[in-house]
Amino acid sequence: SRKSSLRAEDTLESIQELGSLELMGRDLGLAHCGPLRKSISADSLNSISSIGNNFGQDFTVGQVEVSMEYDARATALHVTLLQGKDLLEKEDTRFESCFMRISLLPAEQIVGISRIQRSAYSVAFDERFSVPLDPAALEENSLRFSVFGIDEDERSVSTGVAELKLSDLDLATRPFNAWLYLQDTNKAVDTVGEILLSLSYLPTAERLTVVVVKAKNLVWSNAKVTADPFVKVYLLQDGRKISKKKTAVKRGDTNPVFNEAMIFSVPAIVLQELSLRVTVAESGEDGRGDNTGHVL
Incomplete structure (x- = not known):
């Protein structure tokens, strides 16, 4: 009710x-x-x-679990890629492997790039990245999580993306953990x-x-x-x-x-x-x- x-x-x-x-x-x-x-x-x-x-399912290209915490003493943001599932469509045979890239917006600064994964359907990343970040930037910046497929010619093609506004997460007081839905970049x-x-x-x-x-x-x-x-x-x-x-x-x-x-x-x-x-x-x-x- x-x-x-x-x-x-x-x-x-x-x-x-x-x-x-x-x-x-x-x-x-x-x-x-x-x-x-x-x-x-x-x-x-x-x-x-x-x-x-x-x-x-027709509008997303998988999910990725991430966690974030802000270290005020070190003025650094720590981002962990935990796991992913169905990062590439099973029907898409162009790609033999995939990886993820984390960028800080709006400057497009690369925070980290994951290891290449041979299976895109059940992935254990467990990779942690850090980027220097002033407390004021928590109100101004966003993070973009992008997945790329690698084809047989070793070309990287963007297939999915998710963005988070840091101002929505209250990282100054507590860490954040969630599954993100990756949107088709097309x-x-x-x-x-x-x-x-x-x-x-x-x-x-x-x-x-x-x-x-x-x-x-x-x-x-x-x-x-x-x-x-x-x-x-x-x-x-x-x-x-x-x-x-x-x-x-x-x-x-x-x-x-x-x-x-x-x-x-x-x-x-x-x-x-x-x-x-x-x-x-x-x-x-x-x-x-x-x-x-x-x-x-």
Whole structure:
């Protein structure tokens, strides 16, 4: 059930504000804690009982697990490539091996390049890289994680990428660990708005709270002049939907304010295996609506 505000005990765990995220366009790929793009159909999400293909498989080219921590005394950022899976498409026979490159944006400074991996489908990297970085740069810089396939002529071809804004990660106070979805580099970026979210997790109650704060500058589908937006939040495990909640509908508002908290029961042991998909949708007369955009 939806709640309009957090309960008192939620204040025991600080709320982590993710900041404004850009909406991803309808026909494009996924990003982790990145731009909200135009949305593929949320109906493609597998149900709780289904054993179908993973959500988003046509729009991503694998995943990589990374961890980061900031050493304030040494003024250095430490980045670890932990593991990857399905970094290259199995149907693509051009590549015999692959590697990953980490770059610091906007200067395109190379932080590190991984060892070449002969198998792209289950990779154990366990490689740590460090780059000097002033504390102020945590608010200004991003990291780009790129995967490259190596063909039989030993040419390197970029196949997937994920970007993280360091300002979203609160590295000055705690380390960060997550699986990143790599977006196909052949797909363009097309943003259709921004959304502001907050997350908190209360270990004692095994409760994950997602607060949908507000959205702004929404661009409606099919060139509509106005629409009635609402937000759907999906909890995913291995790409499959295990829970879904949604906000109330806001009438004719391109900058809707929701301020709605959604509570998910999440055992701590599986927390690192889960991801969230947040979709802004347009309410229709028949109860169904077009999806404006999403972030994963």
